[in-house]
Amino acid sequence: MNTDALIRNKRHTVLIVEDEAVNRELLSLILRDTYDVLIARDGVEALETLRAHPGRIAMVLLDILMPRMDGIEFLKRRAMDEALCRVPVIVLTSDRDAELQTLKLGALDFIAKPFDMPQIILARIQRIIEFVEDRQIIQDIERDELTGLYTRGFFFEYCRRLPAPKDGAKRDVIAVDVDHFRLVNEVYGKGFADGLLCAVADGLYEVAHEGFGIGCRADVDLFYLLLDHREDYEAVYAGLMARVHALNRQANVRLRIGVYTGVEDARPLDWYCVAAKAACDTIRGNYTRGVVLYDDSLHEKELYNERLIADMESAIADRQFAVYYQPKYDIRGEKPKLYAAEALVRWIHPELGFISPGAFIPLFEENGLIAKLDDYVWRQAAAQIRDWKDRLGVSLPVSVNLSRMDFYDPLLKDRLLAIVAENGIPVENLILEVTESAYSQNMDQMLKTVGELRQAGFHIEMDDFGSGYSSLNMLCLMPIDALKIDMKFVRNVATSATGYRMVELVIEMARALGVPAIVEGVEDEEQYRRMKQVGCDIIQGYYFSRPVDAASFEPMLKDI
Amino acid sequence: MLTLDALRAYGANVDDGLARCINNGDFYLRMVNMVLADKNFDKLKAAMDAGDTPAAFEAAHALKGAVGNVSLTPVFEPVCKLSDMLKGHTDQPIPSQCRLLAEEVFDQLEKARNL
Numbered sequence: 001m002n003t004d005a006l007i008r009n010k011r012h013t014v015l016i017v018e019d020e021a022v023n024r025e026l027l028s029l030i031l032r033d034t035y036d037v038l039i040a041r042d043g044v045e046a047l048e049t050l051r052a053h054p055g056r057i058a059m060v061l062l063d064i065l066m067p068r069m070d071g072i073e074f075l076k077r078r079a080m081d082e083a084l085c086r087v088p089v090i091v092l093t094s095d096r097d098a099e100l101q102t103l104k105l106g107a108l109d110f111i112a113k114p115f116d117m118p119q120i121i122l123a124r125i126q127r128i129i130e131f132v133e134d135r136q137i138i139q140d141i142e143r144d145e146l147t148g149l150y151t152r153g154f155f156f157e158y159c160r161r162l163p164a165p166k167d168g169a170k171r172d173v174i175a176v177d178v179d180h181f182r183l184v185n186e187v188y189g190k191g192f193a194d195g196l197l198c199a200v201a202d203g204l205y206e207v208a209h210e211g212f213g214i215g216c217r218a219d220v221d222l223f224y225l226l227l228d229h230r231e232d233y234e235a236v237y238a239g240l241m242a243r244v245h246a247l248n249r250q251a252n253v254r255l256r257i258g259v260y261t262g263v264e265d266a267r268p269l270d271w272y273c274v275a276a277k278a279a280c281d282t283i284r285g286n287y288t289r290g291v292v293l294y295d296d297s298l299h300e301k302e303l304y305n306e307r308l309i310a311d312m313e314s315a316i317a318d319r320q321f322a323v324y325y326q327p328k329y330d331i332r333g334e335k336p337k338l339y340a341a342e343a344l345v346r347w348i349h350p351e352l353g354f355i356s357p358g359a360f361i362p363l364f365e366e367n368g369l370i371a372k373l374d375d376y377v378w379r380q381a382a383a384q385i386r387d388w389k390d391r392l393g394v395s396l397p398v399s400v401n402l403s404r405m406d407f408y409d410p411l412l413k414d415r416l417l418a419i420v421a422e423n424g425i426p427v428e429n430l431i432l433e434v435t436e437s438a439y440s441q442n443m444d445q446m447l448k449t450v451g452e453l454r455q456a457g458f459h460i461e462m463d464d465f466g467s468g469y470s471s472l473n474m475l476c477l478m479p480i481d482a483l484k485i486d487m488k489f490v491r492n493v494a495t496s497a498t499g500y501r502m503v504e505l506v507i508e509m510a511r512a513l514g515v516p517a518i519v520e521g522v523e524d525e526e527q528y529r530r531m532k533q534v535g536c537d538i539i540q541g542y543y544f545s546r547p548v549d550a551a552s553f554e555p556m557l558k559d560i
Numbered sequence: 561m562l563t564l565d566a567l568r569a570y571g572a573n574v575d576d577g578l579a580r581c582i583n584n585g586d587f588y589l590r591m592v593n594m595v596l597a598d599k600n601f602d603k604l605k606a607a608m609d610a611g612d613t614p615a616a617f618e619a620a621h622a623l624k625g626a627v628g629n630v631s632l633t634p635v636f637e638p639v640c641k642l643s644d645m646l647k648g649h650t651d652q653p654i655p656s657q658c659r660l661l662a663e664e665v666f667d668q669l670e671k672a673r674n675l
Contacts, residue, residue, distance in 0.1 A: 019622070020598075020600075020622055020625060020626045021594055021598075022591050022594045022595050022598070022626040022629055022630065023625055023626060023629060025587075025590075025591060025594070026580060026581065026591060026629050029581060029582060029584070029587060030580075030582065065618060065621055065622065092625075094621070094624055094625050094628070094643075095621070095647070113624070113625035113628060113629065114580070114625065114628030114629045114631070114636075115580055115629055117579055117580065118579075118580065118582055
């Protein structure tokens, strides 16, 4: 961006191009209190001066009739030079006939000879400089610097001003997103990622120019395109992917396109864009589909989600969220022994009934509300630990989940310590589960925070291990007290030798790290037997118990 | 010596010229002197003598701006007419009326130079 243009009060430089000494002197006198003045005696000198001071000259005052190179020729040369043509020109003329010609060649205004009064000349120059600077600022911010597409705000503004399509023709809006862009950035580097975004933008630009189309880069890896209705979005997708493959055929990159067909004036365009984006998000991580159309069921789902978001705070106040507990059994001995429990939240909505955590947790993770819910669950779990201790004399560690959002709170450790202190329970009784994907999203910060939590005495379990993208190096650096193996591994154990071997390997990793391996999702006798056989330490799953409320959990406490 | 009063008496629109020079009298007089010594007067004379219409127009056009800027009205008026008359006829011989205007320009120039 041209930052000079943002400094409104900076002293500008004006180049006077004039062969008549009297006129030069007079203009210099008029301008010198307000501007720095440079002089050229003809068009040749003017071009040389402009090139010698790139970006410095804010205005050219140009005579027309001059020796060597006249003003007309100067304007022609200037028009062919991308850098020079940004410098505004006011023509000095006593010849009205020259005005049209110079206007066509890019002059912005005229100062008549003999000159007007100095104040008028100064006002005209100031007005033009401000106009050009404002135009420059708009040009700088209306386009995304990397891709050249419109920025989000200008896209919506320009679309808002568009006339309706002729003859009732339909328009669509598409949202294009790079799947797992953050990982693409990390794995392939910023250079590739930037090239990828430019390739997508170029592809969309081409699509836009096949008919009507206007597009923008709405977010880091999100593009919107408003265009004439078409049916062949699979072809659009193929075209974009071809550009991606042209960058690097080996790169594991995929795009997602969400389409809203039939944009109408009934709603603002951003509603349709959000709808297209919502459609796009339904195929996040889905490697079999690249294009998805928005439909009513999606709309209903959105409305449902909006309802959940709207009701969340009151649900906490009304205690609609119930904390259930699922036992974790230590199976290393002859007889399984209760080792701990995991606190899992359930929502019993007064109107919508039982809501699966799968319906609201990802939603709250997306918009940050999860932090409030987590806090609620931590307090409930801590109070339960204390209650069991008081009533039954049992100190059972209970694990709670920490979401990625929680790590943005610089007071996280203090909050957790306060909860532990308020309930008078040992720090190690409130186990913290952190998903593997949370680690990989901001590794340095996570390592630091988790390290501090462990120093404070909390035990950390890495949740869903095997579902994310951890490198072995990363795993070595992670400060953890237990490795929870993703339940997907368990499903494959009984059916495939490779699946069995994989679990074996992960358990070996846990051994190497010196921490117990916890396997979740163990549902039946066969899986249990195999897990025991493979050397698993702790088991969680329906085989022992589904998550139950605190009262139903109590009979299991005798197994401790 | 050239003074503001002498220029006024001569017929120059001194107030107008001074205003253009931000009421700096010394600067204005310096500009007037520069105009009176402008080489375009010599070029105009040579072009008129040689019957070179394009050159005559070029010189008259340049003088029109410069002389006008110092509001040397007695010179400005004929030079302005001369420039306008020559314009658009640069492919033709110099009209006789232009010669009369040129003579007036030089007469007035001479008077101004003698102030």
